[in-house]
Amino acid sequence: MKKSNFFKWAVYALAAVIMPLCFTACSDDDDDEDKSPQFITVNVAPMYEELGIDQLVKDIMAEDDDYRVKVTMLIYDKDGDLVDQYDEYAEGLQPVTINTSGLLDGKYSVITYQTLANGENTEWTLADVNHISKAKVEREFATVPAEYALGLYYKEIKAKNGSIGDVITPKAAGAVIDMKMNCIDEAQKITALKIMGENRVYGMYFDPEKMKDGRWYITEAGSIDVAYVDNDEDIMAGDYDKKSFTLVYGDEVPAMLVKKVKGKAGYEYICRSNLNLHPGERAVVFYDFSNSALQSQFFGTEENFRVWEFERDRNPFALNTFTEWGASQNALNKYMAKRQLYNWGNDELTNEGDFYRRLFWVEKNLKEAYFFDDEEYGRLAYAQVDYVGNSVTAQQAYQGLESKGYAYEGTVFLPDDTENADLFVSKDKKTEALLYEFKDGTWKVLFQPFNEDHLMYIVDL
Numbered sequence: 001m002k003k004s005n006f007f008k009w010a011v012y013a014l015a016a017v018i019m020p021l022c023f024t025a026c027s028d029d030d031d032d033e034d035k036s037p038q039f040i041t042v043n044v045a046p047m048y049e050e051l052g053i054d055q056l057v058k059d060i061m062a063e064d065d066d067y068r069v070k071v072t073m074l075i076y077d078k079d080g081d082l083v084d085q086y087d088e089y090a091e092g093l094q095p096v097t098i099n100t101s102g103l104l105d106g107k108y109s110v111i112t113y114q115t116l117a118n119g120e121n122t123e124w125t126l127a128d129v130n131h132i133s134k135a136k137v138e139r140e141f142a143t144v145p146a147e148y149a150l151g152l153y154y155k156e157i158k159a160k161n162g163s164i165g166d167v168i169t170p171k172a173a174g175a176v177i178d179m180k181m182n183c184i185d186e187a188q189k190i191t192a193l194k195i196m197g198e199n200r201v202y203g204m205y206f207d208p209e210k211m212k213d214g215r216w217y218i219t220e221a222g223s224i225d226v227a228y229v230d231n232d233e234d235i236m237a238g239d240y241d242k243k244s245f246t247l248v249y250g251d252e253v254p255a256m257l258v259k260k261v262k263g264k265a266g267y268e269y270i271c272r273s274n275l276n277l278h279p280g281e282r283a284v285v286f287y288d289f290s291n292s293a294l295q296s297q298f299f300g301t302e303e304n305f306r307v308w309e310f311e312r313d314r315n316p317f318a319l320n321t322f323t324e325w326g327a328s329q330n331a332l333n334k335y336m337a338k339r340q341l342y343n344w345g346n347d348e349l350t351n352e353g354d355f356y357r358r359l360f361w362v363e364k365n366l367k368e369a370y371f372f373d374d375e376e377y378g379r380l381a382y383a384q385v386d387y388v389g390n391s392v393t394a395q396q397a398y399q400g401l402e403s404k405g406y407a408y409e410g411t412v413f414l415p416d417d418t419e420n421a422d423l424f425v426s427k428d429k430k431t432e433a434l435l436y437e438f439k440d441g442t443w444k445v446l447f448q449p450f451n452e453d454h455l456m457y458i459v460d461l
Contacts, residue, residue: 038165040100044069044114045093046169047151050280051176052302053243054093057116057147061092070117071096072126074206075164076109080132083108089117103159111206113137114151114170123148127203138203146176146243154208172280173204174247178302179240183290186237192260193235194267195285197253204247249277255299257287271342273299296363298340308340317392317400319385321368323431325449326379329358332370336360349375365389382448394437397445398422401433410458420459425450 048054061067069090075083083103088096109132115122123144128134137150151170158164181193252274258267275283284305286298295312298305311318322335329349336344343361350357355371356378362368365388372378387397402408406424412434413420421434432454434446 038100038160038163040073040098040110040164041167042071042073042088042096042098042112042114043167043169044071044090044096044151047114047149047172048093050172051146051149051245052282053146053149053176056243058093060116060147064118066119068117069093069096069114070120070122071098071112071114073098074111074129074132074135075100075103076111076132078107080109082130082132082135085129100159100164101162103162103164105159105161107156107158108164109208110155110157110164110166110168111135112153112168112170113173113206115149116147124150133207133209135206136203137206140202143177143244143246143248146245149176149245150174150204150247152204152206154206174245174279175249175277175281175283176243176245177275177277178243178282178284180284180286181240182286182288183239184235184237185289186235188289189262190235190259191262192267194258194260196256196258196267197248202247246277249279251276253277255285257285257297271297272344273297273340274337275299276301295340297342300340315400315403317396318403319397319400319433319445320404321383321385321445321447322370322380323383323426323447324380325382325430328380329372329378332358332380342366349378351375355381366392382446384447385445387443390441393441394435394443397435397443401435401445406433409455412454412457413459414454414457421446423454423458 045054048057057069071086071088071090073086073088075085077083084100086098086100088098090096111132115124124137124139127136127138150173152173153168153170155166155168157166177195179193179195184190253276254272255275256272257270259270260267270287275285277283282302284298284300284302286305286309288296290296295308295318298308300308320339322332324331324335339362341360342363345359345361345367349372350359352371355373356375358370358372360368360370362385367386367388369384369386371381371383373381398408401424405427407427409423409425411420412423414434419436419438421436424433424435426432429450431447432450434448435443436446437443
C-alpha cells in the first residue's frame with residue numbers, strides 16, 4: 001500500500017471512531033441541561049418603587065423582622081383548574097426564586113401576587129382559588145396602609161421537562177392616596193379624618209378574562225373609605241402625612257374629605273373634589289386647617305401637587321376667576337372642574353333681577369358668583385368674588401390681581417356706586433376688575449368686560 005493512501009485510511013478510521021463519541025457526549029450534555037429543574041424568579045422591589053413606597057417598606061422591615069414580603073404563585077392548567085400553589089418570602093426586597101418541578105409539560109396560567117406580611121398574616125385574603133374563573137383576593141374594607149399594597153401579574157407559560165422557567169415582575173393592582181393634613185389644631189377636637197366617595201372596591205378577580213370593570217368588584221353602596229385617623233382621642237396638633245393603598249379606580253372618582261369631632265355624632269363635611277385613580281398611580285389629597293389658609297385644598301396627582309405647592313408658596317393668593325365673556329354655562333363648568341374648590345355649591349341657577357347666578361365656594365370664606373343673561377342658553381355677562389372672612393386682606397386681593405397680570409389704573413367712583421373701588425385692567429384689555437374694601441375687613445372684586453369710559457371716573461384721593 002502506498003504511504004499516502006495509508007495515511008488517508010488512518011485519518012478516516014480515526015475520524016470514524018471519534019465522531020460518534022463526540023455526538024454522544026454532546027447529546028448527553030443537552031439532555032442533562034434540558035432535564036434540569038427550571039425556576040421562576042419574582043422581582044418584588046419594582047412594585048413598591050412604582051408606588052413610591054419602597055423606602056417605607058424597607059423601614060418597616062428594618063424595625064421589625066416579622067415583616068416580610070410574601071409572594072404567592074397560583075398555577076392553573078388549560079382547563080382553569082388549580083395545579084399548584086407556592087408561598088415564598090423575600091429577603092428584604094430581593095427577588096424570590098420558586099422551584100416549579102413536578103409539572104407535566106404543557107401550557108399553564110401563572111398568577112403571582114405579592115404583599116407585605118406580618119409573620120404569615122397579610123391584610124388580604126385569598127378566596128375560591130380552585131378555579132381561575134372564581135379566584136380572587138379580597139378584604140373587608142377598601143383601603144389599607146400603603147405598605148400593604150398589592151402587586152399582581154398574570155402570564156401564560158409553557159412547562160418543559162417538568163418545570164417552568166421565567167422572570168416575573170408584579171405590577172401594582174391599585175393606587176396610592178397620600179393624605180397631607182396641615183395645621184391641625186387641638187382646639188378643633190378632631191378624632192377622625194376620612195376620604196369618602198361613591199364606590200368601595202373590596203376585591204379583585206385574578207381571571208384575565210375579567211379585565212377592566214369585570215376584574216374589580218364593588219359594593220352597591222359604600223365609599224373609598226380612606227381612614228386617615230379614626231379613634232376616640234383627639235388628633236394632636238401639627239402636620240400629618242399618611243399614605244394609603246386602594247383598589248378604587250377610574251377617572252373623576254368623587255372624593256370627599258370629612259372629619260369627626262369629639263362629642264358630635266357622624267362626620268362633618270370639609271371639602272370635596274375628584275381624583276383620577278389607576279393602578280400604579282399616586283394621588284394626593286391636601287388640606288390646610290389654618291384659618292388664614294389660602295388655596296387650602298388640593299385633589300390630584302402627586303406630580304401636579306408639586307407644581308401646585310410651588311405656585312402656592314410663591315403666590316399664596318391668586319384670583320383665578322373665569323372671565324370668558326359670552327361663554328356658556330357648560331364652558332364655565334368645564335373650567336371650574338379643573339380647579340380646587342371648597343364646595344361646588346348648588347348646580348342650579350338663581351334668578352337675580354335681569355341675570356341668573358351660578359355660585360361656587362372657592363375657599364371656606366371665599367365665593368365666586370357668575371351671572372348669565374339667560375337661564376337656559378345664557379352667556380356670561382360678569383362675575384363677582386366675595387370674601388366674607390377676616391384673615392385675607394384687600395391688600396392681598398390687590399396683589400392677587402397683579403399676579404394675574406392686571407394693572408392698577410386708579411381709584412374710581414362710578415355712577416350708581418356707593419363706594420370707591422380700585423380699578424384694574426387685564427393685560428389684553430378685555431376685562432376690568434373693581435376691588436371694593438369694606439369697613440368690617442371684607443371685600444369683593446367685580447369682574448366685567450372692560451369699559452374704557454370708566455377711566456373718566458378716576459378720583460384724586
